[in-house]
Amino acid sequence: MLHTDAVQAVGKVSVDVDALGIDLMTVAGHKFQASKGIGALYVRQGTPIRQILFGAGHESGLRPGAENVPAIIGLGVAAELAIMRLAQGDNTLRGRRDQLHGLLSAAVPGLCLNGHPECRLPNTLNVSFPSVSGKTLLDSARDTVMASVGSACHEGESAPSGVLGAMGLDTARVLVAVHLSVGWNTTEEEVATAAAALVHAWRHLADGS
Template sequence: MPVYLDHNATTPVAGPVVAAMARALEACYGNPSSPYRQGQEAAAQLSTARESVARLIGANVDSLVMTGCATEANNLALLGVAAAAPANRRHLVVSAVEHPAVMEPARHLETQGWELSVVPVDAAGRVAVDEVMATVRPDTALVSIMLANNEVGTLQPLAEIAARLAGSATLLHTDAAQAVGKVPVDVDALGVDLLTLAGHKFQASKGIGALHVRSGTPIRRILFGAGHEHGLRPGTENVPAIVGLGAAAELAAQRLATGVGELQARRDRLHEHLRQGIPGLALNGHETYRLPNTLNVSFPGVEGRALLKAVEQAVAASVGSACHADQAAPSGVLGAMGLTTERALGAVRLSVGWETPLEDIDRAAECLIQAWQGRSA
């Protein structure tokens, strides 16, 4: 099996999560809205899972809206806030490196008469707080800045932005899909009004996400049906997936309690091997303010896509976001950071997991070095 180094695309479902979901599939088949025993047993399992997820991000359990994925949560955040905004507040601010799950609904709002401001990033992929605030106006309804970039791992100064917005009517949303489960995340410490998370980014299953909506945040539903999820997300709850999300949240909390040193040690071990074996290797992203598992590097003299093709039997990784895996053009994120076309085309994203064995890291590094030497010769 190839060494799996694409945890930012998706993570393996953890054993305790599989077990919890299997139990829920077998025993919790009742509709959680039903009054009889099977329904109430399912409802109790959902309640426990919600509490676990809320604890992971320091939120009130009543603030959580379960969704089918992070993309849905982001759409609910942007379009739901837009639907609740008064007619004289139709301005939206995002960063230049947002995931399409934020950028596309933002662009959609533009077609509906909203004005959109896109804040640039520096060479490390980070926004400047002053530049964000310079775009905020009296009619700004929402600022949406991701917590951690999915391609280069750069962490954004959300708490500083929130502090500057405090006391204003402008809401702050963050897409924290890549951050939750990898670094400590606390909605109060960040000061955000809305926060998106994705289960499959921290060893839950695909098909489950959540949106934290701080109490009092003006937001309207964008899907219509019954009154599930505080009236914001209709549809019978996906009990096994939510139970699995709760189990993944418990596991993530345990790991984060001991620090993120294990993840960072794996990432840095990989980086050191590659740096020693490949002269001219360039790090993309912030050296310090970066996810502890993410290593985006440009290999000199080769295209990252060709390099990964050469090692596909030994290493599973990507050149960037899985959402753009079939596109040959340079990454838009790297372009926003000002990288040259050559350097952007040579980029590879390597993302490790909590369970990535050290020997796999060594083996993957050796394969990548050998492949680079062969293709750059």
């Protein structure tokens, strides 16, 4: 039995549960423009699951509590829009991400991309800035840029990213990494503003001024 946490992928890249052999798949609506607090669990027909919360018999007896119908409808609409974008080959996310990467690379000598240059999500960019810790850099640019040194799930933790470590990156490179992301509504102007703020903060900190 295979469960997949597809929160980051669904709505941004094509996900075929049959081709991937997925039995259970978790989806979070706010990752593809539905409201926060709504998600879904895909269950392949015939996959045995049992309830872990008890009370009323909502959701086929698996999860008690009144359903948030407006949020469920919003999730469905957001999914339809995401499918439409993928079918049309919309490269907005990839374009904004690559714009951000290009601006940072041009201005920061030694900037390192963490991850495969092609086989990665179209909306996220993880890079290491030389000589300046990721947390310090983002603290310096926080008036303009809202970002983190890792996923939002682990925001506030001081330990180096276990994911980057598992990718084979050394601790020094992990500690200077930042996790940046763009959305469907992110404009070219906003990307340019964010890049300029990060570059300014990095230069200020790297120079020790």
